[in-house]
Each structure stands twice: as C-alpha cells, then as structure tokens.
Amino acid sequence: xxxxxxxxxxxxxxxxxxxxxxxxxxxxxxxxxxYKQDSKKFLKIMFSYNNKELIINETVPNRFSPxxxxxxxxxxxxxxxxxxxxAVYFCASSQAGFNSPxxxxxxxxxxxx
Amino acid sequence: AQTVTQSQPExxxxxxxTVTLSCTYDTSESDYYLFWYKQPPSRQMILVxxxxxxxxxxxxxxxxxxxxxxxxxxxxxxxxxxxxxxxxMYFCAYRGETSGSRLTFxxxxxxxxNP
Numbered sequence: 001x002x003x004x005x006x007x008x009x010x011x012x013x014x015x016x017x018x019x020x021x022x023x024x025x026x027x028x029x030x031x032x033x034x035y036k037q038d039s040k041k042f043l044k045i046m047f048s049y050n051n052k053e054l055i056i057n058e059t060v061p062n063r064f065s066p067x068x069x070x071x072x073x074x075x076x077x078x079x080x081x082x083x084x085x086x087a088v089y090f091c092a093s094s095q096a097g098f099n100s101p102x103x104x105x106x107x108x109x110x111x112x113x
Numbered sequence: 114a115q116t117v118t119q120s121q122p123e124x125x126x127x128x129x130x131t132v133t134l135s136c137t138y139d140t141s142e143s144d145y146y147l148f149w150y151k152q153p154p155s156r157q158m159i160l161v162x163x164x165x166x167x168x169x170x171x172x173x174x175x176x177x178x179x180x181x182x183x184x185x186x187x188x189x190x191x192x193x194x195x196x197x198x199x200x201x202m203y204f205c206a207y208r209g210e211t212s213g214s215r216l217t218f219x220x221x222x223x224x225x226x227n228p
Contacts, residue, residue: 031214041152041202043218056215090158092216098208099146099165102216104158 003027006091006105013081014113021076021108023091029103030096031055032074034066037088037107049074050096081112115140117207119219126195127227133180134190134222136205145209147181147188148216153201161203164188192224200226 006023013019025032033056034046048056049068063079074091088109092102116139126132138147149161164172164181171179176193192199205219 033214033216041221043204043221045215045217048214050214088156092158094214096214098144098210098212098214101146101148101160101163102158103160107156107158109156 004091004093004103004105006089006108008108009106010109010111012111012113015081015083017081018077018079019081019110020078021089021091021110023074023076023105025072025091025093025103027093027103029093030071031094032068032071033090033092033094033102034074034076035090035092035104037090039087043090047074047076078110081110083112086110086112115142115145115207115209115212115217117205117217117219119203119205119222121222122220123223123225125225125227126192128195128197130195131191131193132195132224134192134203134205134224136188136190136219138186138188138205138207138219140186140207140209140212142209142211145207145212147179148206148208149177149179149188149190150204150206150218151199151201152204152221153198158204162190195226197226197228200224 004025047066052068088107091105094100094102148163151159180189
C-alpha cells in the first residue's frame with residue numbers, strides 16, 4: 001500500500017552514463033514533483049507536473065528530462081551523468097491547492113563515480 | 114521569491130525534555146501554509162504538522178506544536194517529552210497561494226536526542 005514509490009533506491013554509475021529513476025503514486029494526486037537533496041541536505045525543487053503537464057521547470061541542466069506518461073507516474077531521465085549529479089532525488093505528489101502537503105517517496109541515492 | 118530560513122543547523126535535547134526549533138520565512142503573499150517535515154536516518158520525509166496563515170490558533174499534533182507569529186513571520190516547532198525516535202533532520206517549508214505548487218524548504222535543523 002505504498003503511497004509514493006520510486007525505484008531504484010540506490011544507483012551507482014559512472015560519469016557519462018545515462019540513467020532513469022521511476023516514480024509512481026497511488027494516492028490519486030494530480031501533481032507530481034522531483035526534488036534534489038544535496039550533500040548538505042538542502043532540498044530544491046527541480047520539476048513539477050500537473051496532470052501530465054509541466055508546470056515548474058527550475059534552472060536544471062537540460063541533461064535532466066522528466067517524463068509523465070500519466071498522472072500517476074513521473075520518471076526522471078538523466079543523460080551524460082556528472083560527478084556533481086550525485087545526490088538524493090525525491091519524487092513527491094500532492095493534491096492541487098497550496099493547502100495540500102507533499103507526500104514523498106523514499107528517495108533514490110545516486111552516486112556518480 | 115519566498116524564502117525559508119532555519120538558523121539552527123543543530124540542536125540537542127535530553128530525552129523527556131522540551132525543545133523548540135526555529136524557522137522564519139519571507140513572503141509577500143497573503144495566504145499560505147507552513148509545514149514541518151521530519152527526515153530520520155531512513156531518509157523518509159514525514160509530515161509532522163501544518164499551519165494555515167489565516168488561522169490564529171496554533172496547530173498541535175500530539176507532542177508537536179507550533180508557535181506561529183504571522184507578523185514576525187516566524188514558525189517554530191516545539192517538541193514536548195522528546196523521545197529517542199524524534200532524532201532526525203527537521204525541515205520547515207512554505208507553500209503559498211500564488212507561488213505555484215512549489216514547496217520551499219529551509220536548510221534543516223539536525224536534532225539529537227540524548228538518553
């Protein structure tokens with residue numbers, strides 16, 4: 001009965017590779033997000049989708065490409081991975097409306113070597 | 114742009130004691146929500162408590178309560194009867210009516226609970 005699930009939990013890869021992180025939510029929420037948590041634990045929004053439409057696209061290198069095949073899924077593809085991409089990536093979802101909290105997945109720790 | 118500041122990178126408390134974590138924010142929006150999230154070593158992000166800006170009454174959830182001072186733009190979290198399981202990183206977060214769907218986080222406060 002996991003609400004927001006993302007896979008994989010851990011991802012170790014070499015520089016230059018391409019990788020994807022998948023996210024699914026079963027809460028019926030309209031809005032999904034990707035957040036990046038850096039080594040200092042700071043959480044920063046990367047993207048947000050509402051009903052498969054991109055509504056937030058922060059200053060993120062275009063090597064990062066989100067894809068939302070339907071409103072329950074939001075995947076993150078990263079091309080040409082760099083050392084600085086090492087971080088924990090969180091998927092989240094919420095109802096529309098600023099009164100709704102975000103529900104987070106358990107994060108994917110990406111390590112680029 | 115809205116900003117959230119947590120000025121205490123680390124705090125510690127003795128088990129069974131009370132601790133208060135500070136948070137200030139800056140906004141020009143009239144309506145918004147404030148949240149506290151807990152991140153234990155398991156990495157999960159867990160919602161602790163939320164407060165609407167228009168509600169004067171401070172939110173309470175069991176041992177967790179907030180002191181919301183709207184004029185001062187302050188939103189502190191009080192944890193009473195601290196337990197070992199409260200040890201975690203605590204994040205204050207803001208979500209406003211016109212700032213889109215984004216949730217903006219503070220830098221976090223690492224709470225240690227000493228037995």
